[in-house]
Amino acid sequence: MSSRPRALVLVDGEHYPPVILDALASVAGDADVVAAVMLGGGEKLSGPMALGSLPIVEGASQREALERGLDAYSPEFVIDLSDEPVLDSRARNLLIALTAARGVSYRCAGAMFEQPWHHSLPSVPTIAVVGTGKRTGKTAVSAALARHIAAAGARPVIVAMGRGGPDKPLVTRGDVEPPTLATLLALAERGEHAASDSYEDALVAGVTTVGARRAGSGLLGDPAFDTVGEAIAVAEREEPDVLILEGSGTAFPPVRADAVVLVVGGATPPEEMKTPLGYLRLLIADLALVTMAEEPVLSTETLSALSSSNAELARDVPVVRTVFRPAPVGSVAGRAVFVATTAPETAGRSMRTHLEEAHGAEVVGITHRLADRSRLSQELADAGGRYEVLLTELKAAAVDVAARAAVSAGATVVFLDNIPVAVEGDLAAAFDALIGSARTRANMRMQP
Missing domain, CATH: 3.40.50.300 (P-loop containing nucleotide triphosphate hydrolases)
Incomplete structure (x- = not known):
């Protein structure tokens, strides 16, 4: 039995079969090509696709043909020798994803898409x-x-x-x-x-x-x-x-x-x-x-x-x-609060409303620059003296910039969770x- 990896090749009828065979000899020399998946097209064919003794896999769609080939031959990787008009970029994207989802790598001209899972599963769910x-x-x-x-x-x-x-x-x-x-x-x-x-x-x-x-x-x-x-x-x-x-x-x-x-x-x-x-x-x-x-x-x-x-x-x-919905890890009821978040500015109004109505905070300001250390420092400095509590997500510059500034200003730091609500x-x-x-x-x- 050969120790070389098994490969499935994608082909179409817009190529003369002798050209496909020559290409395989060139690009698949390191593998055992076990079958060809026919993706469509027929301009260069006088009958069904034939590539010597190589099995041809077909299906009602390109996806079905590829999945049949993967099921039947369990290859280590797929070699793509197709092209437009049979296989456009969007269709190729789908075939790459289908291949990767099976734990198989995908090789095409100029690129190799390695399947992305490399570590063993643990012994628990x-x-x-x-x-x-x-x-x-x-x-x-x-x-x-x-x-x-x-x-x-x-x-x-x-x-x-x-x-x-x-x-x-x-x-x-x-x-x-x-x-x-x-x-x-x-x-x-x-x-x-x-x-x-x-x-x-x-x-x-x-x-x-x-x-x-x-x-x-x-x-x-x-x-x-x-x-x-x-x-x-x-x-x-x-x-x-x-x-x-x-x-x-x-x-x-x-x-x-x-x-x-x-x-x-x-x-x-x-x-x-x-x-x-x-x-x-x-x-x-x-x-x-x-x-x-x-x-x-x-x-x-x-x-x-x-x-x-x-x-x-x-x-x-x-x-x-x-x-x-923002959820302070500690109480902020009745406190003047300055909020530091990575959320977009468009989320600011709903955050303020929820903190005030659900948690009793008095929101005196919000910075959305938690991931921008320079602007965050400036906005915290501008807010100095107006807040008792810095309410911050534990992200980006929350500790090395925001918390340090709050402590220096004599404020309390409370961390902020974000609860997904359906x-x-x-x-x-x-x-x-x-x-x-x-x-x-x-x-x-x-x-x-």
Whole structure:
């Protein structure tokens, strides 16, 4: 038996078969080509596609033909020798995503799309939280999911990877000793990123977290570098009932989780849904949470693109629309509060209203520049003397700039959570179904 990788080749009838055979001899010399998938076209054919003894796989659509080939031949990678007009860029994006969703790599002229999952699954049910971009609410959703699991009597542990994560996997036991302002300021003094997602998760969810780091993100969401595998090994020693893997920006946790939550920011550009990564997200998702789903942030074009992509992929992924509502970790009732957030300015009015009506705060100002250290410093200086409490999300420059400035001004620092609240759909029921799917699939894969 050959030790070379097995390859499936994509072909069309706009190429003469002898040209395809010559191309295979050139581009597939390092693999055993086991079959060809016929994508369509017939200009250069006088009959059915024939490539010597190579089996030809066909289907009612390009997707069906590819899936039949993947099912029948279990290749390690796919070689794309097709072209327009048979295979346009959007159709190719879909085939790349379909291939990656099966854990198979995709090779075409000038590019190699490696399947994005490189670490082994842990021995417990695992849920990944992935997003359409930065600042879509992955951390808030991960924390809400963890609280939901804990409220049912199970033990969740979150592995959070980030661009400012620790050099070695770091455990924070938020259920035993949540991070304090003093602890976080000490981390900042040592030059560490004291607002990492793992600290935020531990603080607002009250669960154990493990911090990891990553750099870069490929066209299919795979980090160029990460320590997630090591972090999972550390997390398993914490004996979780369910492991939550939190993505970072557009990057996936590089583990094929048992279940996946896709967090879709309400202002996500519609064209993002039609990229290889956009299709892949929906192919692996068990639940889509649209966040910031209220005017003026929400884009109707985003909802339309999500719906049409769901239909195009013939997937019935449940969609729950949510809004974030600010929730101080400590009391701010009757206090003059200055809010520091990464939320867009368009969210400012609803944040102010909720903090005043639901939490009794007197909001004297809001800065949306928590991720802009220079402007944040200036706006905090301008607000000096007007606030008793700095109410800040634990993100970006929350500790090294905002908290330091507040302490210097004699103000109290209270951290701020963002709670996802469903405005269409049942979030609790959706979480229950997601957790149930993760447990069922984990049980199946762990059977001898």
